[in-house]
Amino acid sequence: MIAAESHPVLRSSPYQGYVYAYPHKTAYRSLHPRPLRAVWAEEDQRSLFLYVHIPFCTMRCGFCNLFTTAQPHEDLVTWYLEALGQQLHAVREAIPDAHFARFAIGGGTPTYLSEQQWAHLFDQMQTVMGVDPHSVPTSVECSPDTLTNEKVKLLKSRGVERVSIGIQSFVETETVNCGRPQSQAVVAAALNLLAEAQFPVLNIDLIYGLPGQTVDSWLYSLRQALSYQPQELYLYPLYVRPLTGLGRSCKQWDDVRLSCYRVARDQLLDIGYDQVSMRMFRCRRGDFPKNDISSYSAETSDRPHYCCQTDGMVGLGCGARSYTRSLHYSFDYAVAPRSIKRIITDYLTRCRAEFARVEHGFQLNDDEQKRRYLLQSILNTEGLDIARYRERFGSNPVDDLPDLATFADFGLLTCDGRRWQPTALGLERSDALGPWFFSPQVRHLMAEYEAQ
Ligand SMILES: C[S@@+](CC[C@H](N)C(=O)[O-])C[C@H]1O[C@@H](n2cnc3c(N)ncnc32)[C@H](O)[C@@H]1O
Numbered sequence: 001m002i003a004a005e006s007h008p009v010l011r012s013s014p015y016q017g018y019v020y021a022y023p024h025k026t027a028y029r030s031l032h033p034r035p036l037r038a039v040w041a042e043e044d045q046r047s048l049f050l051y052v053h054i055p056f057c058t059m060r061c062g063f064c065n066l067f068t069t070a071q072p073h074e075d076l077v078t079w080y081l082e083a084l085g086q087q088l089h090a091v092r093e094a095i096p097d098a099h100f101a102r103f104a105i106g107g108g109t110p111t112y113l114s115e116q117q118w119a120h121l122f123d124q125m126q127t128v129m130g131v132d133p134h135s136v137p138t139s140v141e142c143s144p145d146t147l148t149n150e151k152v153k154l155l156k157s158r159g160v161e162r163v164s165i166g167i168q169s170f171v172e173t174e175t176v177n178c179g180r181p182q183s184q185a186v187v188a189a190a191l192n193l194l195a196e197a198q199f200p201v202l203n204i205d206l207i208y209g210l211p212g213q214t215v216d217s218w219l220y221s222l223r224q225a226l227s228y229q230p231q232e233l234y235l236y237p238l239y240v241r242p243l244t245g246l247g248r249s250c251k252q253w254d255d256v257r258l259s260c261y262r263v264a265r266d267q268l269l270d271i272g273y274d275q276v277s278m279r280m281f282r283c284r285r286g287d288f289p290k291n292d293i294s295s296y297s298a299e300t301s302d303r304p305h306y307c308c309q310t311d312g313m314v315g316l317g318c319g320a321r322s323y324t325r326s327l328h329y330s331f332d333y334a335v336a337p338r339s340i341k342r343i344i345t346d347y348l349t350r351c352r353a354e355f356a357r358v359e360h361g362f363q364l365n366d367d368e369q370k371r372r373y374l375l376q377s378i379l380n381t382e383g384l385d386i387a388r389y390r391e392r393f394g395s396n397p398v399d400d401l402p403d404l405a406t407f408a409d410f411g412l413l414t415c416d417g418r419r420w421q422p423t424a425l426g427l428e429r430s431d432a433l434g435p436w437f438f439s440p441q442v443r444h445l446m447a448e449y450e451a452q
């Protein structure tokens, strides 16, 4: 291994950017309109991911840069769901034979919707898209202040497998400080409802590096979360982006964030969680026998398999992305509340024909497809399978992206001849390692993008 401090990825802040998708939406641009049918014509449609975006929340948290709007007028929600219905039909007409292996409803806060709206949404998904959560693994995001007993029962009875709840912190002053005032009584009530319902998978989101948070108070939040025996935990380092509430007053807290990450990781590994990525921890199978997680493993189950490196995604709703092998697309993207409202209004006024074409996105050439495949692989502990990469691209990953070998020299990655995997150091530097693999073109487009 080469002297640890001499690579920029090790010298710079570990918190450059969360690479949850490549390329980032800020690299998307207007495209010459293309029919949806043509975009998907050459794609393998046997095993796709269906994602529905609900861009509504009860409040706009100070740290959040997701595509969402707070306290929408009731009519806006109704019109949004009507437009979603139009889009659903337009998409189904374009890909009538597509089969979905995974389904997720995210946001925003999908549980902002009423029970009636949920029931209608599930019905539409089943009749139009052929997606029944009883047979297609389904995940739903929720927040404590939007959960009711009736909604939880409905999600459970419809067959939802995974429920993910954003808690962020169990310390009230910390949530107030980050612009998400949240009563701990409401948090406890929501978590109790979910625990009682015994979904196969409960995920809890927490954030570290919050204003006023210490390593001790972070561990307190982690312990509180663990008392609900979640099958999964997502631990997010706080990111503050331009145009979100905290962006104007918050400093970088690299050292605190790194300490929080390390203590949480060590404790979770100690008590029987596996680390899946820098942010995600999953309890080992069978650890919480009262919930039936025996069916919860994409690798071993006989349910439809979805592979995030190669299989496509169909996104519905404003703010959702869709991926084919060579084209990523969505509607326009924004962070500022006024621009988000404008984009949602534009979505509401579209007719079915307009939903049947693609106008905004990013075309991935061979090099970009390789970078994406690599980024979808090497930031997860499972790593990059060299044989599968070869099968897809006909080449060796290290020949295509020689930085892999450099990072092995610096102790961030390791290769046993079959797989490239992140080391413990590589995992904690994921948010610096990932952006390193961005192409010059994507960097340029992201830098050129003007936050709106
Ligand atoms: C769609 S939200 C979760 C559901 C729900 N809206 C809620 O907040 O309870 C996704 C998660 O992203 C995380 N997140 C959002 N913005 C973040 C930021 N700037 N830094 C770190 N984590 C962030 C939060 O943990 C949040 O729970």
Ligand code: SF4
Residues within 6 Å of the ligand: 056, 057, 058, 059, 060, 061, 064, 065, 066, 068, 107, 108, 109, 143, 166, 180
């Ligand atoms: S963190 Fe969740 S509730 Fe808060 S604004 Fe973002 S999506 Fe909405």
